[in-house]
Amino acid sequence: MQNIKYYLEVVSEKSKGESRKSQVASSKVSKLFSCFISLFYLKDEKNYTQKFDRFWTLRLLTFALLTFLNGNAQTLTLDNVLSTIKANNPQLKMYDADIQSMDASAKGARSWMAPLVETGFFMTPYNSNLWKADEMGSGMGNYMIGVTQMIPNVSKLNANENLMKAMSSVENENKNFTLNRLNALAKTYYYEWIIIKKKTKIAQDNLQLLEYMIKSMEIRYQYNMDKLPSYYKAKSQYATLQSMIVMLENDASQRKYMLNTLMARDKNVDFEIDSNYQIKDFNFLEADLSSYINNRSDIKAIDKTKEINNYKIEVEKVATRPEFGVKYDHMFAFGNQPQQFSLMGMMTIPVSWSTKMNKANMESYRIKNESLDWQKQMIANEASGMIKGMNAEFLNLKKQYQITQDNILPALKRNYDTAILAWQNNTGDLFVALEAWEAMNMTQIDALDKLKSILTAQVEIEKQLEIN
Secondary structure, three states, rough: OOOHHHHHHHHHHHHHHOOOOHHHHHHHHHHHHHHHHHHHOOOOOOHHHHHHHHHHHHHHHHHHHHHHHHHOOEEEOOHHHHHHHHOOOOOHHHHHHHHHHHHHHHHOOOOOOOOEEEEEOOOOOOOOHOOEEOOOEEEEEEEEEEEEEOOOHHHHHHHHHHHHHHHHHHHHHHHHHHHHHHHHHHHHHHHHHHHHHHHHHHHHHHHEEEEEEEHHHHHHHOOOOOOOHHHHHHHHHHHHHHHHHHHHHHHHHHHHHHHHHHHOOOOOOOOEEEOOOOOOOOOOOOOOHHHHOOHHHHHHHHHHHHHHHHHHHHHHHOOOOOEEEEEEEEEEEEEOOOOEEEEEEEEEEOEEEOOOHHHHHHHHHHHHHHHHHHHHHHHHHHHHOOOHHHHHHHHHHHHHHHHHHHHHHHHHHHHHHHHHHHHOOOOOOHHHHHHHHHHHHHHHHHHHHHHHHHHHHHHHHHHOOOOO
């Protein structure tokens, strides 16, 4: 009965306050099942049926409790996370506002200059007595109202409109560049969380296994069937696993906070992730990457900036062309003089000293475009080198991971099974079994670290190529 009470306490304690255990409930219960069968076989066989019934009741209650504790947690797939980031992230909304601002400003690109209105006395003598008509004359002076309107050159309006409409295109590519970086960050956090969950499951399964070993040793020691050094080694490894689980739970919480931050949600909102992932088949070692690189947002932003500079050159060019205007004046004559008007046309003449600034600006924009061409080459060179380097590492890690999964882990598993069977049959030492377990456990963790590196390299390649 002491053994049963011990396992009841263990399950009860682990069921409280641990919200992420539903995904490992089946494996934990299976381990408990094996532990109970072994313990029942070792001691008090007469009450086996009664204990078996109690155990199955405990198994069902534990599974139901763990399922209930996790029932309210929302599960978000990676696509859910990425779509939420695209819709809610404030950094992207900032770009949206800037783009809307520039587009709104472009609507006034074809506006004319406001008309100039003039009014006042025109050719009026200071002596007001001369304003009125008399027998000596018909009066002198006028009150004038005039309007002047400059008529912009159509080519100037077109050039300015093209420039204003193109301004937002750079910000749009900058937004796509930022979105790509945010997506890569979210993928990294998401995949790291998946690895953390897998490590936690391994640690929890091993914790149950060590519980079984420790309880078995306590029973076997009473019959001089085990040694204290092995017992204390198992106890220390049990405590190490407990510490590891606490650390992993903290790491999982950090990933949750980071993903909630990227999604611009309440940082304490709890959710689960989908443990499914896909390792893609990248092989760009011999491929021509120019089409991928030219499709990158930062490269497109440079191309858009060059287009804007070309529009600015066109604006400066048409600024050297003449502009026309119309001036109309109406004079209200004093005395008996007839009313008069003046209608005049105007034209600006772009002489050499007035176009120096325009020509200097055009040359400046041409040199800027040359600088942007070199910047494109620099980015393309760095990106292609990084992609090929990451691809080589990606392929190498995949091979290492496959060797571990196909050869190393199965061999270590058989070694452990042999050692634990020998210990159970009293033909082997528990110390050897613990060494075999430790080697298998460390290799499992190392394999998950390799898987994490594979997914990290995959995310980096996708980020550099801007593909999903």
